[in-house]
Amino acid sequence: MWLLSAVIAASLAASLAAAVRFCLYKPLPAAIRQQWKLWLLDDMIKTVIRLARAMEWLGLGHHITASRRTSKRLEGTVKKLTAGPDAGYLAVSDVAFDGVPVRIYQPQTEGQLRRGLLYIHGGGWAYGSPRDGAYDQGSRKMSKELDMVVVSVDYRLYPESRFPTPYLDCLAAAKHFLSPEVLAEYGVDPQRVAVSGDSAGGNLSAAIAQEIAMDDSMRVKFSVQALIYPVLQALDFNTPSYQQNRDMVILNRSAMVQFWLQYLGADLSLKSHFFANQHSSNVAPELMARLDWTALLRPKHRNDYLPVRGEGPRRMERILDEVPGLLDVRAAPLLAGPEVLAKCPRAYIMTCEHDVLRDDGLMYARRLNEAGVPVTAENYSDGFHACFSLTMWPFAFDVGVRAFADYVRWLRDNL
Ligand SMILES: *[C@@H]1O[C@H](CO)[C@@H](O)[C@H](O)[C@H]1NC(C)=O
Numbered sequence: 001m002w003l004l005s006a007v008i009a010a011s012l013a014a015s016l017a018a019a020v021r022f023c024l025y026k027p028l029p030a031a032i033r034q035q036w037k038l039w040l041l042d043d044m045i046k047t048v049i050r051l052a053r054a055m056e057w058l059g060l061g062h063h064i065t066a067s068r069r070t071s072k073r074l075e076g077t078v079k080k081l082t083a084g085p086d087a088g089y090l091a092v093s094d095v096a097f098d099g100v101p102v103r104i105y106q107p108q109t110e111g112q113l114r115r116g117l118l119y120i121h122g123g124g125w126a127y128g129s130p131r132d133g134a135y136d137q138g139s140r141k142m143s144k145e146l147d148m149v150v151v152s153v154d155y156r157l158y159p160e161s162r163f164p165t166p167y168l169d170c171l172a173a174a175k176h177f178l179s180p181e182v183l184a185e186y187g188v189d190p191q192r193v194a195v196s197g198d199s200a201g202g203n204l205s206a207a208i209a210q211e212i213a214m215d216d217s218m219r220v221k222f223s224v225q226a227l228i229y230p231v232l233q234a235l236d237f238n239t240p241s242y243q244q245n246r247d248m249v250i251l252n253r254s255a256m257v258q259f260w261l262q263y264l265g266a267d268l269s270l271k272s273h274f275f276a277n278q279h280s281s282n283v284a285p286e287l288m289a290r291l292d293w294t295a296l297l298r299p300k301h302r303n304d305y306l307p308v309r310g311e312g313p314r315r316m317e318r319i320l321d322e323v324p325g326l327l328d329v330r331a332a333p334l335l336a337g338p339e340v341l342a343k344c345p346r347a348y349i350m351t352c353e354h355d356v357l358r359d360d361g362l363m364y365a366r367r368l369n370e371a372g373v374p375v376t377a378e379n380y381s382d383g384f385h386a387c388f389s390l391t392m393w394p395f396a397f398d399v400g401v402r403a404f405a406d407y408v409r410w411l412r413d414n415l
Pocket residue numbers: 046049247250251252253254255
């Protein structure tokens with residue numbers, strides 16, 4: 001135990017020092033507020049990753065597994081410091097839906113049928129769990145504020161699993177939840193079921209929403225989808241938002257490309273080719289048009305950025321055979337054709353100005369809209385990746401609190 005405390009103390013000290021250093025020398029975009037807190041958070045994450053990499057080097061297991069363990073302990077400590085008495089308003093249970101573990105939050109109030117929501121957490125298909133502090137608290141708040149049954153999916157992660165396993169886990173849980181018998185068991189109104197997720201979970205939610213929309217055997221379908229800074233494509237890592245936020249804190253381009261390569265089971269040494277878009281030089285023009293930001297983004301977001309089209313070494317010519325997931329709509333929902341999009345449910349899409357993923361979300365909003373789907377696109381000029389989950393002490397951010405409240409309001413009005 002003393003060892004753990006020493007590690008935590010050392011990381012806190014390191015973080016503090018680094019935060020001070022960065023505040024002095026490397027300012028964040030001026031629109032972002034509470035910058036010192038963001039630096040501190042970013043440096044804590046980086047310290048955990050550095051320690052985990054050292055543990056991997058010592059032969060103590062994969063660094064992602066080690067990072068997950070450490071963050072869980074840190075969170076457990078914070079939880080003990082902050083846990084308030086539970087009002088007994090919610091019943092929380094861990095069960096399996098068609099073999100997939102899920103955590104269910106049920107309001108204990110009497111009354112008629114209520115809303116339901118399938119939530120898919122983010123974390124680059126490698127981190128996160130419904131039981132994590134931020135996700136657990138988020139689900140509790142959603143459930144309480146909207147008098148709603150929340151089903152949060154504990155899908156399998158990298159390095160133990162890769163695409164399409166997380167997708168298939170989420171799809172199985174979704175189909176089980178949407179069966180009339182299960183909805184009835186939980187008192188959910190079949191006309192009011194949403195699917196929602198953030199980041200990599202936004203990717204999975206969008207893909208699941210498309211699949212269910214196209215599946216004529218499903219008697220109940222999702223009536224809305226709410227996507228929070230979703231990851232929607234892996235063919236262009238030089239959209240204006242990727243260029244503008246390449247070195248942003250919390251999530252930079254390098255980390256996002258790595259998450260993709262891991263998820264799709266590709267060789268991590270190919271990273272630099274992906275930075276230069278060399279992996280998409282052979283993609284059919286009609287597919288590339290579905291993420292052509294020079295046409296899909298407004299001038300304000302295109303700014304002065306130029307498209308990057310790369311020719312690579314011979315190996316990159318065969319990359320689409322080597323990594324078929326790149327063109328798989330179950331992994332990249334933005335690649336779906338208009339006929340698929342037209343069947344998708346009404347959408348809420350939240351994006352942040354200072355996020356590499358901003359343009360994925362903006363382009364998807366535009367394409368859904370052009371396919372005739374009503375879309376509410378909310379973009380936060382002072383937002384950054386992960387802010388939606390940062391609403392509680394000690395890492396509460398004003399923009400996160402605002403974004404969460406807007407999301408709840410939209411669901412209240414549209415679900
Ligand atoms: C990008 O993020 C990763 C993971 O947090 C970090 O290890 C790396 O140093 C970052 N790269 C830059 C250029 O900041």
